[in-house]
Amino acid sequence: MADYSNINKSTELSRQFNRSVLFLALMTACNVAYADQKDNQNNDDFEVIEVRGIRSSTAENLAIKRLSNATVDAITAEDIGKFPDKNVADSLQRVSGVLIDRDGGEGSRVSIRGTSPDWTLTQLNGNYIASSGAGVPTRSFNYTLLPSSMISSVEVFKSAEARIDEGGIGGTVILHTRKPLDMEANSGALSLEATYDDVSEDTKPQVNVLYSWKNDESNFGVLAGFTRQDKTVTTITNNASHWRFHSDTVEGAERPAIVDQATGEVYNNVWAPRAMSAGNSTEDRTRDGYQVAIQWMPTDKLDLNLNYFGAKLDYDSSSQSVLFAEWNDNHNPYYGVVLDGDTVVAYGNADNGLLNDNNWGDADVNNGVAVRRGLLSPQLTGRERIGGSKSDSFDFEAKYYGDIFTATFKIGHTEAEGGTSRETYANIDARQGSVNSWLWSTVGGKPSYEVSTDLASDKQAYQYYDWFDSYSSENKDTEDYAQADLQFDIDTGIFTTFFVGAKYRNHEIKGIKNDFRWDDGIADNGGYRGYLSGNEWFHNPDFHPDPETLVSNTVVDNSAGNTGAFNFLAFDFAALDSYLRNNFTQTVVPSLAGTYTLEENIWSVYAQSNFQWQDFRGNLGVRYVNTDLSTLTYDDVIGQDNNDTTPNERSSDDGELLPSFNLAWDANEDVVVRFAAARTMSRVSYSDLSQAESYGPPVNINSPDSWTGRGTGTSVNTGLDPMISDQFDLGIEWYYGEGSALGATYFTKDIANLPISAVEIVQREHDCCNGPIEVEMNTKVGGGDAQSQGVELFFQHSFESGFGVLANYTFTDTSTSQVSTNGQKTDAEIPGTAKHQYNLSVYFENDDFSVRASYNWKDDRANGIHQGYNLYTKDYGQLDVNAAYSLTEQLSLTASVVNLTEEVEEGYWKQSNRFTYNQYSGRRFYLGANYSF
Numbered sequence: 001m002a003d004y005s006n007i008n009k010s011t012e013l014s015r016q017f018n019r020s021v022l023f024l025a026l027m028t029a030c031n032v033a034y035a036d037q038k039d040n041q042n043n044d045d046f047e048v049i050e051v052r053g054i055r056s057s058t059a060e061n062l063a064i065k066r067l068s069n070a071t072v073d074a075i076t077a078e079d080i081g082k083f084p085d086k087n088v089a090d091s092l093q094r095v096s097g098v099l100i101d102r103d104g105g106e107g108s109r110v111s112i113r114g115t116s117p118d119w120t121l122t123q124l125n126g127n128y129i130a131s132s133g134a135g136v137p138t139r140s141f142n143y144t145l146l147p148s149s150m151i152s153s154v155e156v157f158k159s160a161e162a163r164i165d166e167g168g169i170g171g172t173v174i175l176h177t178r179k180p181l182d183m184e185a186n187s188g189a190l191s192l193e194a195t196y197d198d199v200s201e202d203t204k205p206q207v208n209v210l211y212s213w214k215n216d217e218s219n220f221g222v223l224a225g226f227t228r229q230d231k232t233v234t235t236i237t238n239n240a241s242h243w244r245f246h247s248d249t250v251e252g253a254e255r256p257a258i259v260d261q262a263t264g265e266v267y268n269n270v271w272a273p274r275a276m277s278a279g280n281s282t283e284d285r286t287r288d289g290y291q292v293a294i295q296w297m298p299t300d301k302l303d304l305n306l307n308y309f310g311a312k313l314d315y316d317s318s319s320q321s322v323l324f325a326e327w328n329d330n331h332n333p334y335y336g337v338v339l340d341g342d343t344v345v346a347y348g349n350a351d352n353g354l355l356n357d358n359n360w361g362d363a364d365v366n367n368g369v370a371v372r373r374g375l376l377s378p379q380l381t382g383r384e385r386i387g388g389s390k391s392d393s394f395d396f397e398a399k400y401y402g403d404i405f406t407a408t409f410k411i412g413h414t415e416a417e418g419g420t421s422r423e424t425y426a427n428i429d430a431r432q433g434s435v436n437s438w439l440w441s442t443v444g445g446k447p448s449y450e451v452s453t454d455l456a457s458d459k460q461a462y463q464y465y466d467w468f469d470s471y472s473s474e475n476k477d478t479e480d481y482a483q484a485d486l487q488f489d490i491d492t493g494i495f496t497t498f499f500v501g502a503k504y505r506n507h508e509i510k511g512i513k514n515d516f517r518w519d520d521g522i523a524d525n526g527g528y529r530g531y532l533s534g535n536e537w538f539h540n541p542d543f544h545p546d547p548e549t550l551v552s553n554t555v556v557d558n559s560a561g562n563t564g565a566f567n568f569l570a571f572d573f574a575a576l577d578s579y580l581r582n583n584f585t586q587t588v589v590p591s592l593a594g595t596y597t598l599e600e601n602i603w604s605v606y607a608q609s610n611f612q613w614q615d616f617r618g619n620l621g622v623r624y625v626n627t628d629l630s631t632l633t634y635d636d637v638i639g640q641d642n643n644d645t646t647p648n649e650r651s652s653d654d655g656e657l658l659p660s661f662n663l664a665w666d667a668n669e670d671v672v673v674r675f676a677a678a679r680t681m682s683r684v685s686y687s688d689l690s691q692a693e694s695y696g697p698p699v700n701i702n703s704p705d706s707w708t709g710r711g712t713g714t715s716v717n718t719g720l721d722p723m724i725s726d727q728f729d730l731g732i733e734w735y736y737g738e739g740s741a742l743g744a745t746y747f748t749k750d751i752a753n754l755p756i757s758a759v760e761i762v763q764r765e766h767d768c769c770n771g772p773i774e775v776e777m778n779t780k781v782g783g784g785d786a787q788s789q790g791v792e793l794f795f796q797h798s799f800e801s802g803f804g805v806l807a808n809y810t811f812t813d814t815s816t817s818q819v820s821t822n823g824q825k826t827d828a829e830i831p832g833t834a835k836h837q838y839n840l841s842v843y844f845e846n847d848d849f850s851v852r853a854s855y856n857w858k859d860d861r862a863n864g865i866h867q868g869y870n871l872y873t874k875d876y877g878q879l880d881v882n883a884a885y886s887l888t889e890q891l892s893l894t895a896s897v898v899n900l901t902e903e904v905e906e907g908y909w910k911q912s913n914r915f916t917y918n919q920y921s922g923r924r925f926y927l928g929a930n931y932s933f
Contacts, residue, residue, distance in 0.1 A: 053078060054843050054850055055798050058806060059739035062796060064155070069610065069618050070662045071159040071676055071729050071745065077152050086896065086926065088151055089143035090880070092173065093856050094839045095156050096792040096808035097747075099832060100143075104233030104283060105197075105899065105921030109140045112158060112170035113747060114788045114812035114833035116140075119682040119723070121168030124175050124309060124393060128165075128505070130416035130477040132389045133315075137416070137477045137509050137686055139167070145311040145391055147227040147289035149191065149208040152178045158747070159676035159729050160660045162608040162621025163485070163499050169682040169725040169751065177309065180221025181295045183212040186933075193894070193928030198902075199560045199921065200232040200282065206928070210291075219298070225291035233283045236558045236565050237321075237919040238447040240273035243867060243909050258344065261333035271914065272344035275377075276440040278449065278565035279321030280556045288312040303399040313418075314388040320556050320570045322455060324349070324440050325377045336439045340913045348439030348450070349375055375435055378451070380462055380551065381427045382571030389418025406487040412480070419474035422516075426576055428547045431464040442915040445906070447564035455568040459551040468576070470516040473594060479507045494613040499621070505602040509686055513594025518584035545579045561904055561920025592634040592647075598689055601628040608660075618663040625681070626655040627722070631689055654722060656681050670736055674745070676729040684720040688755055688780045720782045721753045731792075739798035746791050751830070754784035756865070786830050788814045802846050809838040834859040834875075851883040866909055871916060874906040890933055896926040 057078045064074035073095045077083050085091040089107025093100045101109040101117060109117035122129065122141035131142045157164060157172040164172055188211035196203045206229040214221030247253035247269045258267040290310035297303050326334065326349060338346035395412030436452040453461045485501035552572035558565035580586070608621025630651040660678035667673055731745030761774055790812035798804045814830045836859040843852035857877035864871040879900045886892045902923050907916040 054084075054845050054852060055739055055802075055804055057084070058796060058804065059798065062735065062739060062741050066672060066733065066735055066741075069664055070157055070161050071674060071731065073156040073158070075154045075156075083148035083151055084882075085880070086148060086898065087143060088146055088148045088154060088175065090898075091148070092154065092156065094806070094808075094841060094854060096794050096839070097158065097790075097810045097812075097837075098156065099834060099837065099858055099861070101832075102905070102921070103142075103144055104235055104285075105924065106144050106233070108142055108144050109138070110143065110173060111832040112156065112168075112173075113749070113792075113810075114790065114814050114830055115170035115749070115751075116685075116831045118685045119169040120171060120173060121165065121682075122173045122175070123165065125177060125307065125395070126165075126174060127393075127395060127410075127412055127481060128414060128479050128507075129309075129391065129393055130414040130479055131391055132416040132418035132475050132477045133313075133387075137475055139683065139685055141173075144285075145287070145313050145389065146175070147208070147229070147287065147311070149189075149210070149227050150177060150225050150289055150291050150309075151175050159662055159727075160658070160678035160680050161619060161662065162606040162623040162658070162660050163501060165503070166604065166623060166625050166656075166658055166681050167683065169680050169723060169727075169749065177291060177293065177307070178210075178212070178223060179295050179305065180212045180214050180223040180293055181218060181297065183214075183221075183223070185212075185214045185216075185218075185221075187212050189930060189932045191894075191928055191930040193926055195229075195231060196925045197232070197234070197922035199234040199236065202232040204230040204232060206230070220296045221294075223291070223293040223295075225289070227287070227289040229285075229287045231285045231287070233285055233921060235281050235919050235921045236561050236563050237277075237279045237281070237917060238563055238565050238915075239277050239279065239321075239917045240275070240442065240915050241277070242274040243271050243914060243916075244274055245867075246270050246272060258334050258337060258347070260335055260337040261350065262335040265337070267337055267339060267344065270339065270342050270344055272347065273914075275323050275325035276442075276447065276449075277321045277323035278447070278558060278568070279319060280558055280565070281317060281319035283315050283317035286312075286314040301401045303397075303401070305395075305397040305399075307393075307395050307397075309393045311391045312388070313390075315385075316387065317383075317385045318573065319383045319385075320568075321381050322566075322568050323377060323379045323381060324438050324449070325379070335437075338441065338443060340443075343911070343913050345443050345913060345915075346439065346441035348437060349377070350437045351375055351433055351435070375430060375438070377429060378435060378438060378455070378461075379427050379429050379466065380455075380568070380571055382425075382573060384422075384424045384573045385420050386422045387418065387420040389416060391416035404489050408485040408487075409483070411482045413478075415476065415478040417474065417476040419472070421472050421474070422470065423472065424468075424470045424573060424576070426468040426550070426571065426573075427466045428462040428550060428571070429464040429466050430461045434461050434463045442913075445913075445915065447915070447918070449564075449566050451566075456555050456566070457569070459548050459553075459569060462547045462551055465545065465547045465550070471591070471594075472514045472516070472588075473511070474513075475509060475511045477509045479505055481505045494611045495609050496612050497610040499608040499610075500606070502603075502605045505600070505604075507600040507602065509596075509598050511594060511596045513591040515589045515591045517587045517589050518580060519587065545576070549579075550575050560922065561902060563904055563918050563920050595634055597632040598686060599630045600683075602626070615666045616663065617666070618661070620661045621659070623658040623660070624655065625658065626653070627683065628653045650719070652719075656722070656724065670734055672733045672735070674729065674731040674733070676727075678727055680725045680727060682723045682725075684722060684755060688720055720755050720780060723754055724752045726750045737798070739804070740796060742793075742795040744791060744793050746789075748789040749787065751786045751788065753782055754786050754830070755780040755782050756784045786815050788812060788830055788833065802844050804843045804845075806841040806843075807839065809836075811836060831862050831864065834861040848886045849884070851881070853879065853881045855879045863907070869910040871909050872907060874908060874912075876903060876905055878903050884930075890931055892930050894926070894928045894930055896924075898924040898926075 057076045060076050061074045065072055075084065075091050083091065087107045089100045089110055092098050092110050093107065097113045099111045100107040110120050110122070111117045112120050117140040118138060120140055129141055131137065131145055133142060153176045155174045157174065189208070191208045193206040194203055195206060208227045210225040212221065212223040244254040246255045246258050246267065248257040250269060258270060258272060292308040294306040333350065334347050335350050336346060336348040337344060393412065393414040395410060397408065397410040400407045434453065438452065439450045441448045455461055481503060483501060483503040485499065488498040490496065490498050550572050552570045554570045555567050556570050558567055602625060604623060604625040606621060606623040608619055610619045611617065633648045658679045658681060661676065663675045665673040727747065727749040729745055729747045731743060733741060733743035735741040790810060792808065792810045794808040796806045812833055812835055814833045837857060839854065839856050841852060841854040843850065855877060859875050860872050862870045863873050880896070880898050881900055882896045884892050884894045900923065904918050904920045906918040908914050909916050
């Protein structure tokens with residue numbers, strides 16, 4: 001809404017800081033944070049000195065932090081088109097209190113001060129950026145879409161101001177691009193780079209181009225930028241899925257006690273995963289970024305800006321996995337069971353040699369003769385996905401500078417669409433005695449496997465085609481907005497500046513899913529009506545491919561990363577596609593169960609005033625926001641007639657009053673004491689309102705389980721209210737030298753209306769039975785309350801020798817939130833919270849050379865709920881190294897290594913010996929050249 005660049009650098013501050021070298025460095029730097037200040041309009045009146053290098057940019061970051069009224073951290077580019085890291089999220093993780101999620105080893109989402117990434121608001125030049133991808137769009141921006149070379153600076157607001165858009169309980173990240181009138185005429189940058197990683201072992205190129213022009217009068221300019229990056233992202237994984245309770249004595253247990261058939265020992269009242277798998281996914285990413293900025297100042301009072309920012313990401317991928325599962329206790333007995341307390345950390349299955357029985361019908365019949373079933377796993381599963389996403393943002397801004405006021409009007413449109421145009425998911429099994437035994441183990445925390453057949457060479461291991469599915473799933477995210485702001489320079493007592501403004505946003509997301517159905521053309525067979533499973537198609541010997549033909553000669557290489565995953569032969573998608581095309585006709589049928597529309601109409605108004613009295617400065621304000629939400633979804637009940645096209649429609653209209661207060665006390669020339677208080681809000685995630693799980697319908701109910709007699713299901717809850725947080729900050733900062741400072745901040749957040757994953761026992765109709773059945777419904781329940789509090793410490797020192805160090809540490813203590821469903825209480829931690837985290841960067845630079853090593857570590861953190869208990873990502877640390885050498889003033893060579901020590905990410909459920917996953921996406925090497933002109 002208002003000018004977010006570097007808030008509240010009023011001229012009165014120069015009185016306190018006129019002896020500060022940091023302040024002088026900031027004012028002479030060509031920083032985008034000053035681009036919109038009225039005092040900088042007449043660029044011909046002074047020489048703009050562009051500050052370059054690690055030391056100068058870190059000093060500039062400190063100056064922005066020091067002079068801000070709010071609690072703000074900043075990151076600025078070291079040079080034109082040269083951001084400190086390969087990914088903006090990777091740079092943000094070096095800010096105290098900031099955590100990132102990774103996608104294929106690349107920073108994708110950002111969380112602040114122990115809150116969910118969905119509670120971090122990310123904006124481009126002060127406005128929302130639409131993004132999309134596979135699955136439901138999220139409220140958190142996907143940083144893999146964003147080329148870092150196009151960003152000049154980033155501000156992280158940890159305390160709220162009334163004139164900043166609502167939506168970030170955790171905080172607000174504002175990305176700034178450059179403006180042409182802030183740059184020299186005919187200036188820019190060109191960089192070429194090659195990327196290599198040790199998993200895919202591919203080398204890929206990257207090119208970045210930025211050019212800026214302005215006329216001799218410096219009142220009209222055009223800036224254009226383009227980036228292209230190719231990357232192969234290969235991730236090696238191990239997964240233990242669906243931990244279950246085994247007991248013969250406890251009512252409601254999911255499964256009976258485990259009996260080791262080799263020893264006869266009975267394991268009662270223990271937890272064990274249903275399955276263990278080793279996998280490998282490869283994604284070919286091509287990322288394009290486009291930027292155009294046109295700026296015109298027809299008079300010294302009027303500034304017109306037209307901006308376009310676009311990003312395009314293609315992510316065709318193929319994933320392969322081998323899964324070892326106990327699908328039925330009665331048919332495949334356990335052996336090799338290893339217990340750690342009440343936790344099974346190893347077990348195997350062995351072929352019991354049984355023949356067909358009535359439970360499996362035609363599944364194990366060959367020409368009417370019963371055959372050995374053998375093991376029901378391992379299973380070779382493949383998923384092939386053709387997908388991509390595209391984001392476009394346009395905005396026009398007109399700013400008029402009056403004698404005592406500044407008026408700003410902005411309109412904009414941002415949209416993104418993406419998803420998968422085709423996704424194929426298929427599975428074949430090692431049955432009929434082709435594999436005699438297998439065993440998996442997570443003893444010591446690392447997976448290992450023993451299989452009687454070499455799955456990396458024996459194509460005949462897989463004798464049974466189980467099922468296949470194909471579909472597309474696409475979504476669109478759109479927002480139109482208009483805003484008007486007035487800034488008055490006043491001299492009324494202690495108040496120096498007054499802001500007032502209004503904004504309207506129309507935000508809509510849509511999801512569309514299409515099922516691909518296949519018809520064999522035989523009238524008496526009825527063709528095929530959808531999901532190719534069980535007794536409908538592939539179990540008919542006249543209408544299924546030979547499983548062996550669907551196993552390729554390509555070996556999936558899982559040797560990198562020391563994850564414990566083994567090598568195996570890959571599923572052959574080309575062979576499957578050829579079989580389908582030669583034998584069936586494809587029909588595309590819309591799936592209402594995967595179709596949804598969410599629309600938000602948001603009105604907001606605010607008033608804010610900056611003040612200064614003696615050594616105190618700050619702002620106070622209030623923002624009112626009204627959100628009119630409407631949702632449209634469809635249900636899917638497996639086993640019922642899905643011809644019911646009646647939608648679920650719901651609407652709500654909520655208003656919130658959000659006050660904020662920031663106070664900074666310049667205790668002396670070097671010390672700043674801060675206090676902040678605010679009420680903030682975050683809206684419910686789109687996935688909680690539209691789809692209960694990725695690609696799934698809002699309500700999905702499966703048939704009853706033979707052991708418990710209950711069905712299982714997932715359901716969204718469109719009645720969830722926005723989350724509200726009352727939060728406070730108290731901090732002290734000591735700026736004791738040029739580019740040097742240390743400080744501490746205490747923060748607390750009291751969060752209400754926290755959605756919590758819970759299981760409800762409900763009654764639902766189902767075609768399986770006469771009358772309703774009990775269903776264990778996994779859903780989100782609102783009304784949870786939680787508190788997050790902690791301390792941030794930071795230290796930064798620049799030595800005259802060219803060495804420097806930056807360090808920060810954050811301690812976050814979060815309470816568990818509790819709700820009650822069906823008389824049972826569910827506890828949940830705030831997702832994404834790490835109790836301890838720290839960053840340490842050391843650097844050296846001189847006139848020709850610079851090198852920086854950065855280590856980031858975060859403690860265990862919650863990332864979801866399973867069976868009523870938290871899932872956790874294990875503590876993780878990563879070391880990155882960047883170096884540059886200047887051949888000339890304009891030309892430099894660059895080199896980087898990301899994840900130098902080859903760290904593997906790991907997870908567990910409830911307690912550390914209950915392994916859930918590990919994954920490794922590689923160590924990446926970058927080598928390039930950067931030319932600035």
